[in-house]
Amino acid sequence: MQAVMQRAVAGHTYRVRQTDPTGSERVTQQLSAEFPALAAADIERCVGDTWICAQHLGLAVTARLVERIARERLLGVVNSVPPSGR
Numbered sequence: 001m002q003a004v005m006q007r008a009v010a011g012h013t014y015r016v017r018q019t020d021p022t023g024s025e026r027v028t029q030q031l032s033a034e035f036p037a038l039a040a041a042d043i044e045r046c047v048g049d050t051w052i053c054a055q056h057l058g059l060a061v062t063a064r065l066v067e068r069i070a071r072e073r074l075l076g077v078v079n080s081v082p083p084s085g086r
Helices: 021-034 040-056 063-079
Strands: 003-009 012-018
Touching: 021 040, 021 063, 040 063
Parallel strands: none
Antiparallel strands: 003 012
């Protein structure tokens, strides 16, 4: 089953086919458990953006691939907070 995912970027709406609609939800839940300091909405947006970027690059998008890339991006966000803000 295929689903269509919409994302608005800079005033444009993009419709992207997502071959595994429950995959992004699972990845979001798993990463939310790993990064409790981040807002669930921020994690959901990161997963969605990662999924769309991978499709745009022509990669074979899987939940595992999106999870690995999104995790690296979220680690960057967590590690970029200055020590005084932790």
